[in-house]
Amino acid sequence: GESVGLHLPTLSVQEGDNSIINCAYSNSASDYFIWYKQESGKGPQFIIDIRSNMDKRQGQRVTVLLNKTVKHLSLQIAATQPGDSAVYFCAEKSPGNQFYFGTGTSLTVIP
Amino acid sequence: EADIYQTPRYLVIGTGKKITLECSQTMGHDKMYWYQQDPGMELHLIHYSYGVNSTEKGDLSSESTVSRIRTEHFPLTLESARPSHTSQYLCASRQGVTTEAFFGQGTRLTVV
Numbered sequence: 001g002e003s004v005g006l007h008l009p010t011l012s013v014q015e016g017d018n019s020i021i022n023c024a025y026s027n028s029a030s031d032y033f034i035w036y037k038q039e040s041g042k043g044p045q046f047i048i049d050i051r052s053n054m055d056k057r058q059g060q061r062v063t064v065l066l067n068k069t070v071k072h073l074s075l076q077i078a079a080t081q082p083g084d085s086a087v088y089f090c091a092e093k094s095p096g097n098q099f100y101f102g103t104g105t106s107l108t109v110i111p
Numbered sequence: 112e113a114d115i116y117q118t119p120r121y122l123v124i125g126t127g128k129k130i131t132l133e134c135s136q137t138m139g140h141d142k143m144y145w146y147q148q149d150p151g152m153e154l155h156l157i158h159y160s161y162g163v164n165s166t167e168k169g170d171l172s173s174e175s176t177v178s179r180i181r182t183e184h185f186p187l188t189l190e191s192a193r194p195s196h197t198s199q200y201l202c203a204s205r206q207g208v209t210t211e212a213f214f215g216q217g218t219r220l221t222v223v
Contacts, residue, residue, distance in 0.1 A: 008151055032210045043201050043214025044154070089154065093210055097161060098169070099144055099203075101154040 019077040023090030030092035117215035132187045134202030143185040144203040192222045
């Protein structure tokens with residue numbers, strides 16, 4: 001079948017550098033924003049979330065920033081490792097419990 | 112490891128056939144989702160469910176149906192498969208207000 005949609009943007013970083021992955025969202029009413037990591041041949045895995053009333057949240061080696069003014073979300077990965085190579089998706093959860101994913105970014109870590 | 116399973120992993124089927132993709136989870140999650148994902152592309156929401164006997168349509172639902180008779184089971188049916196249905200189908204579940212959804216390994220469907 002014919003594929004319809006956007007091809008994923010790509011990001012290449014050197015091992016040990018920090019990575020910044022960006023996402024634009026559309027629904028101002030979304031109450032949570034979430035980042036997922038999808039490795040080849042697998043389903044997406046949860047990384048970190050942020051509530052809509054926050055602008056920053058930190059996890060282990062990851063930080064998510066939320067800018068509601070411009071509807072922008074970013075994921076920062078510190079000291080990127082080869083195991084971080086994957087496709088990263090942002091998702092938004094609506095108050096109605098719908099879960100919509102944005103266009104992902106393919107991250108390649110160069111050893 | 113997430114306890115959510117999809118079968119079959121791979122399926123090749125002829126045009127016009129009726130097919131059902133299976134998804135089961137043993138975590139007791141109330142919410143379940145079906146997504147379609149072409150290789151290297153974004154995920155599109157097909158259907159979702161808030162609980163038993165609850166189903167809602169997503170963006171790509173017009174050519175498929177789902178049912179939620181039991182908490183753990185959320186099958187997706189294509190009444191008449193077409194080559195445009197060739198894609199990967201991902202099932203996910205989550206509980207309550209949590210944002211962590213668990214995904215199955217996916218079913219890669221090819222319609223010839």
